[in-house]
Amino acid sequence: MGCTYLKYWLYDQITSKKFDESQITKFFDGIYNHIKNHIHSFKVDYCNFSRLSLDEIKSIKKLYAFNAIIYTGYNISDACNNNSCNYDYFEEALIEFINSIKKCSSDSSNMGYCNEFNEFLSVCNDENTYSGITIKNDYKGYSTDPSNKYLSVEKYKEEPLYI
Template sequence: MATTTLNYENFYKEDPSLKDEELFTFYNKFDNVCGPHGQNRNVCNEEDEYSSVDNSVKDLYKNLVCNLKILKDNSSHYFHGLNSDKKKRCLYLRYWFYDRVVSKKYGFSEVNKYFETWDKIGKDISEECECKFVKIGRNEIYKLKQMYDAILLYGKKDKFEKLSKLKYCYNIRNYYIVYGLQEGMCSENDDAFCNEIKEYIKEYVDENVLDSLSCTTAKEVIELTEEERKTVEWLLRVNPLGPKGQDEASSGMQGSSSHTVIGIFASAFGLFLLSLILYKFTPFGPWISPRMKNYQRMWNKIIGKNYGSLLDNSESQQIESDNIRYNIAYHSERNS
């Protein structure tokens, strides 16, 4: 599922109260670590250290290294008076880094160039600072950024009433869904991406958040990637619904006003989406790996008692990719 990844500025311009929070102060300190005032000249002027870094990513690379060096230096006064908790500072630094990648619109090439050098030079610095940055892919960075948006900007339920009326409410809600799906997939995975979710994100997420957060603003249009689009086309061709579901779907599709639509809330597409369909709607369910229980748990949260479907009963969700729109008939017999 391709849901829009926004940068930090989008959020605090829509909700200025975010500027009053600790994250905003740290973000600006990180962003100006090598600013014109020369406060950190001793660590920012070591240009020879960055000679091997590609020019397209050099500024961000230099800023991250300098921030890590200052965080490690207990004698530095740059962050004086701010929260001294090392894990919280690392959490904010990660958010700042991923947000800069998103804001600069780095593609796969830039991200790869960044980490090629990082693995050779910068990795040791982050380990010494107890704030490890390891190589992950561009898509993983965008997913992590979305999860951090959810927990750091609107991770407390007392913010939900205000959030429900804001422009980006559905973005945050979708980001919580992204987290739930990824967390389920990571239960048996220990790669760098999954470890970050477990170490820095999971403890801040309330599992019942989807029951508490409702949005009154316009829904975000969900865009399918090319691979997701092909998967959906395949699913529509084979129509893996039971006999009753097929009859109901055929009946429902006779008129556009009676379509029941499912939004494809899945950031893990392809095999996962197919497995989910097999698990819920066909006799092959018992043959699917036990890890599907994690997906099922999240799926139930999304379409549970408060969400009979992913959509309000009176509305249809539009799924758009390359000007192609899909209405996917969906009916499920629930266990009594």
């Protein structure tokens, strides 16, 4: 999860400081030229960065935030002011998640984004206790426990994903 939190923080810095595409290119160049091959204390594939556009960074950042909010047990009342709640962010993130499944199932032109999304999916696998979003590749059957209910079923790479 450390890599996911690092990426979320970096991508948040990029979006909040309003980087343009040339600054984003320099950022990824810096990672590949000055950092990637100089850190030997982690596995080679521990924390991969794919080159992303600003729009792709915004999309994947929503997924990282959504996962972190669910994992930490974010109190939904914290999103409410004066008896008014804004659930738009949750809806946007869920829509982004489903759209990413569809995009990466059918469109090979989004290789950088889909590599990043696949890495995110690996964090969300059924055995990872540190994930907020849990993805299962097979149906576990009906459960009365609300924490074992599926939100959605989407097809990804010809296989069902139970979310």
